Amino acid sequence: MLTPGVAPAAPCDGPVCNFETLGPWADRMSGASEPGRPPVHILQVGDSHTAGDAVTGAWRGMVQGQFGGGGRGVLPPGRPYAGYQTRGVSVSMSPGWRIDSTFGKGARLINPLIGMSGFALTSTAPGQRMALKADTPEMAFDRVVLCAFAGMYAKSVTVRTDAGEQAIDLTSDIAEPRCATLHFDTLQMQVELIADAGPVTITSWATFRDNGGVAVSNLGIVGSQLLHFSRTDDAVLREEMRAYAPDLIVLAFGTNEGFGPRIDAVAYEAVLRGQIERLRTLAPGVPILLLGPPDALSRNAALRGPGAVECGDGLFTPAGLDQVRRVQRKVASEMAVAWWDWQARMGGICSARSWVTQAPVRMRGDYVHFNATGGEDIAVQLLSDISETLFEKRS
Structure with a gap:
């Protein structure tokens, strides 16, 4: 059919x-x-x-x-494995994130639910962060998308750019995937995500122009x-x-x-x-x-x-x-x-x-x-x- x-x-x-x-x-x-x-x-x-x-x-x-x-498009969160390549942008993250995946070192019998990137990164301590920086002006962006898990125990994640800071609320009565989109009036060259309000699990993120x-x-x-x-x-x-x-x-x-x-x-x-x-x-x-x-x-x-x-x-x-x-x-x-x-x-x-x-x-x-x-x-x-x-x- x-x-x-x-x-x-x-x-x-x-x-x-x-x-x-x-x-x-x-x-x-x-x-x-x-x-x-x-x-x-x-x-x-x-x-x-x-x-x-x-x-x-x-x-x-x-x-x-x-x-x-x-823009650079969709990427796995952070740096999920050694040798990870990010042509056109540079990505960094603080140590200590728990890395889960559909295959490889991060694959476990019980994983958080995982999306298209094949990875999920979960913060394990307050203040953990990941950052993305455009290598050239051609990779500058005016839209950031963050996909994470919302739930009763989730709080929020802070998004920091040269335009300032915004908090993405991840609280929910039920556990559910949630993608949030932030628009900017001017082109941005870098973005930083900070898990400063409690544990957060991120499945993917993206930058677009x-x-x-x-x-x-x-x-x-x-x-x-x-x-x-x-x-x-x-x-x-x-x-x-x-x-x-x-x-x-x-x-x-x-x-x-x-x-x-x-x-x-x-x-x-x-x-x-x-x-x-x-x-x-x-x-x-x-x-x-x-x-x-x-x-x-x-x-x-x-x-x-x-x-x-x-x-x-x-x-x-x-x-x-x-x-x-x-x-x-x-x-x-x-x-x-x-x-x-x-x-x-x-x-x-x-x-x-x-x-x-x-x-x-x-x-x-x-x-x-x-x-x-x-x-x-x-x-x-x-x-x-x-x-x-x-x-x-x-x-």
Whole structure:
């Protein structure tokens, strides 16, 4: 049964599939340069490719250079893990925050409810703080959004900018996620959150500039899979989707599923279908773009199962990656979801080897992750396909 508002499905035969379903986002992009309106918001969730911001950062730079900057977008609260990268802004926090997550070191049997960032930070002492500073005037902002938990034992959090201080009230008769939005008459370069009235749990925050342009948010957890995103809470996600109002949701998982010693394709397909339906329910009318995993190689013998392709020098493509792509292609075709074959746009099977060994070097020596040059190349390829299949046909 077709979800209301979703375009009919088309067979996914090539590297670009169902991009016509991105039409509502393309309509917003056509007016992205108009001043005096919120920016077009692209929200990507995924694994280390998203967390590293090589591709999303290049994408952000390109569209903001063309249409104008709309701010840094949504970020996990504070600095949730070692090596956390925040291209375009600098983020700091005081020690002592409790860090919970859907995957990794902060994943526990009993976690606070977690939203789209995959993290929740809870203050453990009075006066704990986190701060964000724009690295350049282009990342200045006039809107701050803070998503946290309200409840009987919650108090308030102080938001400090150069425009002064404001308190966000988090008291409530029931425990519930709450996103608060602050607007400023002038552009701000920094914001600080202070938990000075009692414990507070923050699930995400964001900075935007409401004068047209584009914001590209990258929310990724190193090593994560789509299954881990499914652990996020519906109520938190619904409130965050309302507050952050994405115009396009990009799902960029699959590498870690494909690098497992064994992938259950049936179980993976069920998770993928379930999360697409879930996002369509929690963010109705927002188109979804599914990115297939890029080409990646390994020398780990445990991953050399049936279907692995030898690429020379002991390197091979884990068979699980191809299974992931096949499932994604099938689901995209049947559910009318836009899908992009990242591997094909790199040059196909074993292309990761040349991306590491030939100039210009575009991937790191792990044959999995991209450097800045590679991220820019991928962003150019993706934008070229989007332009050719969406915008040029409309002009």
